[in-house]
Amino acid sequence: xxxxxxxxSLAGAVTMLLLSVIAYFLKLLIQDLRQLGTxxxxxxxxxVRLEAEQGLMKTMMQRGRSPPKDRGD
Numbered sequence: 001x002x003x004x005x006x007x008x009s010l011a012g013a014v015t016m017l018l019l020s021v022i023a024y025f026l027k028l029l030i031q032d033l034r035q036l037g038t039x040x041x042x043x044x045x046x047x048v049r050l051e052a053e054q055g056l057m058k059t060m061m062q063r064g065r066s067p068p069k070d071r072g073d
């Protein structure tokens with residue numbers, strides 16, 4: 001095996017190793033993005049639920065208020 005063949009083989013091995021590392025990190029990135037999407041959907045549902053509860057509480061508080069009484073001072 002000549003020096004050029006050895007150098008090309010070594011360059012190919014390094015390239016394969018780097019591509020494998022990149023593929024691994026891309027896989028992790030895709031998994032994180034999917035999890036982020038799931039978490040975002042859950043967060044949106046929670047916000048909608050909390051807004052509905054807040055509206056209900058506001059309505060209950062307004063119904064429970066009585067107008068100020070005239071003391072006759």
